[in-house]
Amino acid sequence: MTATANPIFGNMPTTVFEVMSRLAREHGAINLGQGFPDGTGPRDVLEAAANAAIDGWNQYPPMLGLPELRQAVAAHDRRFYGLEVDWQSEVMVTSGATEALASALLGLITPGDEVVLFQPLYDAYVPMVRRAGGVPRFVTLAPPDWRLTAEALQAAISPKTRVFLFNNPLNPAAKMFSAEELALIAEAARAADAVVICDEVYEHLVFDGNAHIPLITLPGMRDRCLKIGSAGKTFSLTGWKVGYVTAAPALLAPVSKAHQFLVFTTPPNLQSAVAYGLGKDGAYFADLIAEMQAKRDRFADGLARIGFDVLPCGGTYFVNIDVRSIGFAGDDVAFCRHITEDAGVAAIPVSAFYHEDALSTVARFCFAKADTVLDGALERLAAHFG
Ligand code: PMP
Ligand code: GLN
Numbered sequence: 001m002t003a004t005a006n007p008i009f010g011n012m013p014t015t016v017f018e019v020m021s022r023l024a025r026e027h028g029a030i031n032l033g034q035g036f037p038d039g040t041g042p043r044d045v046l047e048a049a050a051n052a053a054i055d056g057w058n059q060y061p062p063m064l065g066l067p068e069l070r071q072a073v074a075a076h077d078r079r080f081y082g083l084e085v086d087w088q089s090e091v092m093v094t095s096g097a098t099e100a101l102a103s104a105l106l107g108l109i110t111p112g113d114e115v116v117l118f119q120p121l122y123d124a125y126v127p128m129v130r131r132a133g134g135v136p137r138f139v140t141l142a143p144p145d146w147r148l149t150a151e152a153l154q155a156a157i158s159p160k161t162r163v164f165l166f167n168n169p170l171n172p173a174a175k176m177f178s179a180e181e182l183a184l185i186a187e188a189a190r191a192a193d194a195v196v197i198c199d200e201v202y203e204h205l206v207f208d209g210n211a212h213i214p215l216i217t218l219p220g221m222r223d224r225c226l227k228i229g230s231a232g233k234t235f236s237l238t239g240w241k242v243g244y245v246t247a248a249p250a251l252l253a254p255v256s257k258a259h260q261f262l263v264f265t266t267p268p269n270l271q272s273a274v275a276y277g278l279g280k281d282g283a284y285f286a287d288l289i290a291e292m293q294a295k296r297d298r299f300a301d302g303l304a305r306i307g308f309d310v311l312p313c314g315g316t317y318f319v320n321i322d323v324r325s326i327g328f329a330g331d332d333v334a335f336c337r338h339i340t341e342d343a344g345v346a347a348i349p350v351s352a353f354y355h356e357d358a359l360s361t362v363a364r365f366c367f368a369k370a371d372t373v374l375d376g377a378l379e380r381l382a383a384h385f386g
């Protein structure tokens with residue numbers, strides 16, 4: 001029998017996260033590649049999930065999500081961003097931000113539509129855009145500040161542009177877009193009459209006293225943006241795969257039509273626990289930032305002491321280095337393979353996040369790990385390169 005495969009997925013290599021995690025296991029390396037925290041997550045949120053599983057409803061919940069979670073998302077949007085949201089017509093729960101992205105792309109793209117993407121980008125974006133029939137158009141950002149210019153943005157826009165897919169704070173660049181850059185995107189989206197899918201999974205991982213500004217809060221953007229969040233990131237429970245979308249009813253409706261045939265729903269006990277979690281007091285959210293910021297500083301300072309040029313990190317779980325800074329002759333892929341095999345520390349090559357004109361000199365480390373793990377990784381790198 002001839003094997004059948006869709007060419008978009010069939011011709012793709014395995015995702016870099018799986019490849020590097022596997023290599024890390026084979027070599028007993030400390031895995032700072034794939035982005036996930038190594039803690040247990042907040043105990044009370046875990047208990048809420050356990051209690052809801054034992055005492056609660058374990059059959060299909062409503063397609064758009066449990067009312068308690070949709071209300072909690074609306075309350076969260078009001079509390080953190082001053083956004084007034086009708087939970088019944090403007091909030092949908094998804095199986096992770098990944099499913100929210102897939103439903104948004106499938107629900108909004110008509111084959112042939114052009115989609116503006118900002119690279120470096122999360123590796124799931126391009127295959128999902130293509131599978132939905134969209135034609136990717138890239139805006140390339142470059143270190144050290146990954147600055148967005150009006151010229152670069154305009155060059156990616158055409159009369160066929162229908163959607164922008166925008167991640168802020170940006171994985172893997174660890175960049176928070178400035179107010180000026182957000183205004184540029186908003187103006188361009190309005191001028192092109194495009195919808196902006198806003199991947200804001202790292203909204204609660206922003207450092208140095210800065211506040212995350214959702215694009216949906218900018219003038220004229222309320223009816224043009226879908227705001228996507230993830231409990232995986234906000235509660236350091238990446239295996240949970242609970243996401244949420246906030247959008248005006250006319251935008252959310254077609255997205256919910258895709259969602260109904262992709263997953264229909266998301267485990268109810270996890271939804272219930274996330275509803276509880278989103279209602280936690282300000283101290284929870286402040287402590288998460290303080291803890292992650294301290295880890296960023298610990299790890300970035302350690303890398304700098306070894307002699308690496310460390311790029312600025314304003315948010316996310318990630319810190320980047322220039323692989324040339326310690327005189328490494330190869331590219332980022334060779335560097336990440338080398339340190340995994342020979343130094344015992346795994347990282348992710350940032351070229352994997354580009355689709356055109358890949359930057360090949362930057363490696364990404366995840367610092368959302370126990371201090372002992374970070375110190376252990378720094379010791380290994382220092383011993384190897386010192
Ligand atoms: N978008 C970005 C930018 C991410 O880094 C991740 C992390 N895995 C996701 C989406 C997916 O989030 P989730 O695990 O909630 O599907
Ligand atoms: N978002 C995570 C990262 O950037 C990985 C998610 C995954 O493994 N699919 O590392």
